[in-house]
Amino acid sequence: MNQYMLKEKMKVYFIMGSTNCSTDAEEVLEKALKGGATLFQFREKGTGCLEGGSRTELAMALQKVCRRYNVPFIINDDIQLMKHLDADGLHVGQEDGDLAEIRKAIPGKLLGVSVHNLKEARHALEVGADYLGVGPIYPTGTKTDTRPVMGYSVIRELRENGIDAPIVGIGGISASNASGVTQAGADGVAVITAISSHQEPDEAAYELLKSVEKGKESNPSNKIIK
Ligand SMILES: Cc1ncc(COP(=O)(O)OP(=O)(O)O)c(N)n1
């Protein structure tokens, strides 16, 4: 996938595991994709999360849903599961291992890396990351072990320093504040709660997509000319 296509896929990046849903996870994902979510990450972690065979089974079921909608299926943290399912890619953070080793272990797959400053971003891209996750942009109740809330400062810093790789903002993002994230220079937003806890996940995804596009329109430098 070229960078232009990947940036398009970054617009509404839905992340979810069973603990984020109060109803059936497959249904929530299907609605999100129907509404317009463009990328999906399986993130099964935290208190009460599935383990072993049931975790793998859920991942496989969600992968099938993604295939039906032609939406790439990314695995959070777990390189073995990514390989086992032949998923489309892996997302890792700064504490998840040596990035160069991880890159080598998954040739041809998408690699996303969480970064919090220019140094981390440059390193991730040097070793071959395909996209960057930047956050938390706003306060979030979903992940407790985050770095401090950063607002738009890091996204702006990366763009001002010539980083033109695909970037998503993450953390506390909803349709009401997503446009600010893309206006600041991100290609899209990654969300958990805004879709998984919404009564109508399809509406949530649709509204997020509209907000993301509105923000992009007001930041012309964010547009890529092929
Ligand atoms: C798109 C995206 N961006 C950031 C993260 C966070 O990754 P990490 O810091 O490794 O934290 P965990 O998600 O593993 O708890 C992400 N998952 N996705």
Ligand SMILES: Cc1ncsc1CCOP(=O)(O)O
């Ligand atoms: C995984 C992660 N990484 C930084 S913030 C966050 C949680 C995002 O969840 P929400 O969209 O519910 O704030």
Ligand SMILES: [Mg+2]
């Ligand atoms: Mg991680």
